[in-house]
Amino acid sequence: MIERHLLGVAQESLRGFRVTVINGPRQSGKSTLAKQLVESTGSYWSFDDESVRTAARLDPHGFVEQGASPMAIDEVQRGGNDVVLAVKAIVDRRNDRGQFVLAGSTRFLSVPQLSESLAGRAEILDLWPFSQGEIAGVRETFLDALLSDPEQLAQRRFEQIDRPTLFDRLVRGGYPELVDSSPALATRWFRNYIRTVVERDIVEASAITQAGELPVLLRLLAANTSGEMVTARLAGDARMSAGTVARYVGLLELVGFVLPIRAWTPSLTSREKRHPKMVVTDTGLACALLGRNVEGLGQPTSPMTGPLLESFVTMELVKQRGWSQAQPTIRHWRDRNGAEVDLIIEDGSGTIAGVEVKAASTVSHGDVKHLEVLRDKLGDRFTAGVVLYLGDRVLPLGDRLWALPVPLIWSD
Numbered sequence: 001m002i003e004r005h006l007l008g009v010a011q012e013s014l015r016g017f018r019v020t021v022i023n024g025p026r027q028s029g030k031s032t033l034a035k036q037l038v039e040s041t042g043s044y045w046s047f048d049d050e051s052v053r054t055a056a057r058l059d060p061h062g063f064v065e066q067g068a069s070p071m072a073i074d075e076v077q078r079g080g081n082d083v084v085l086a087v088k089a090i091v092d093r094r095n096d097r098g099q100f101v102l103a104g105s106t107r108f109l110s111v112p113q114l115s116e117s118l119a120g121r122a123e124i125l126d127l128w129p130f131s132q133g134e135i136a137g138v139r140e141t142f143l144d145a146l147l148s149d150p151e152q153l154a155q156r157r158f159e160q161i162d163r164p165t166l167f168d169r170l171v172r173g174g175y176p177e178l179v180d181s182s183p184a185l186a187t188r189w190f191r192n193y194i195r196t197v198v199e200r201d202i203v204e205a206s207a208i209t210q211a212g213e214l215p216v217l218l219r220l221l222a223a224n225t226s227g228e229m230v231t232a233r234l235a236g237d238a239r240m241s242a243g244t245v246a247r248y249v250g251l252l253e254l255v256g257f258v259l260p261i262r263a264w265t266p267s268l269t270s271r272e273k274r275h276p277k278m279v280v281t282d283t284g285l286a287c288a289l290l291g292r293n294v295e296g297l298g299q300p301t302s303p304m305t306g307p308l309l310e311s312f313v314t315m316e317l318v319k320q321r322g323w324s325q326a327q328p329t330i331r332h333w334r335d336r337n338g339a340e341v342d343l344i345i346e347d348g349s350g351t352i353a354g355v356e357v358k359a360a361s362t363v364s365h366g367d368v369k370h371l372e373v374l375r376d377k378l379g380d381r382f383t384a385g386v387v388l389y390l391g392d393r394v395l396p397l398g399d400r401l402w403a404l405p406v407p408l409i410w411s412d
Contacts, residue, residue, distance in 0.1 A: 004032075019087065027177055028256070038068075042069060070098045088117040129281075132409075140409065156411040167305075169312075175282065201255050221278055231249075256281055263333070353385065363395065386403070
């Protein structure tokens with residue numbers, strides 16, 4: 001079994017909070033993690049089991065009172081709000097830590113009344129599909145090193161892989177079911193996966209009646225992955241109203257298909273643009289939606305190679321954030337003068353690093369000019385600027401600036 005780096009974090013959460021919530025897309029490994037957390041002393045229930053779900057809905061308070069603690073409830077969003085409120089009633093009466101593990105394929109606590117119900121009692125952890133380090137058996141610390149000691153990154157050993165191998169990882173993605181699957185099987189798996197999530201999880205979480213429009217919108221988002229999301233433009237492409245698009249994008253985010261990367265607004269200037277970038281959370285899913293394969297991504301004229309590589313890097317860093325000591329925010333920056341940086345990494349002290357992603361084997365001064373703008377604006381707050389590229393060497397590019405091979409983000 002591939003070890004999840006979030007396991008240790010979740011075990012600490014059980015020792016510190018009454019409730020630990022594990023959010024993540026369906027099939028990302030939440031059930032396995034929840035079972036690991038309670039396997040020695042607790043109990044596990046899944047609301048994918050209709051009989052269990054029915055019992056919980058008929059008597060939510062009686063249901064959550066039974067069984068050994070900690071009690072893990074998987075796919076908890078399928079039990080309805082009353083189950084969460086019953087959990088709240090118990091943890092309000094008892095102060096002991098580690099009472100419940102709640103796992104859900106939708107961000108069910110994003111509903112205001114539910115998040116307020118468990119405020120101060122629960123820690124929310126995000127479990128995504130496998131990171132490259134998890135697959136390789138390496139606990140990644142790239143984010144923390146980038147903020148605290150970027151010069152040591154240049155000394156690290158990293159996996160030497162060629163372009164087709166890296167593109168194969170983009171096309172395969174990180175879902176546990178697909179680690180050893182053939183491309184043909186993965187294509188069928190993704191088709192059924194999308195249908196299941198749309199027709200069951202999204203329909204159950206909302207009152208929509210035209211779920212068939214969602215895959216169309218998801219394909220449009222995949223075609224613009226890592227691009228700024230302008231709702232009016234997306235509505236025109238989808239032939240939907242802006243209000244409908246905003247709601248549907250929210251539902252796709254709710255089930256973990258897409259993730260917004262908010263604009264960074266440091267008050268350095270009043271002219272930053274504030275559109276979020278929207279990232280499809282798994283590049284295997286994005287490639288399946290777009291019909292892209294390894295050979296297609298390797299074509300010099302492929303318009304999607306750059307955006308998909310940026311999405312791949314973005315999600316690797318988002319995953320690392322789950323076990324990072326610094327717990328930084330991940331944003332993007334673009335101002336009206338044309339300066340833009342793909343990713344802005346900022347920790348709680350205000351230390352900032354910039355990350356650019358380039359789908360090429362060489363770098364030039366033009367690839368770091370906006371990192372130089374950021375460095376000069378921030379002064380001592382700026383710890384490093386890196387260009388992650390498809391070459392195989394670490395290259396110094398100026399004061400606190402480096403070009404780093406993409407595999408270095410899951411380096412040993």
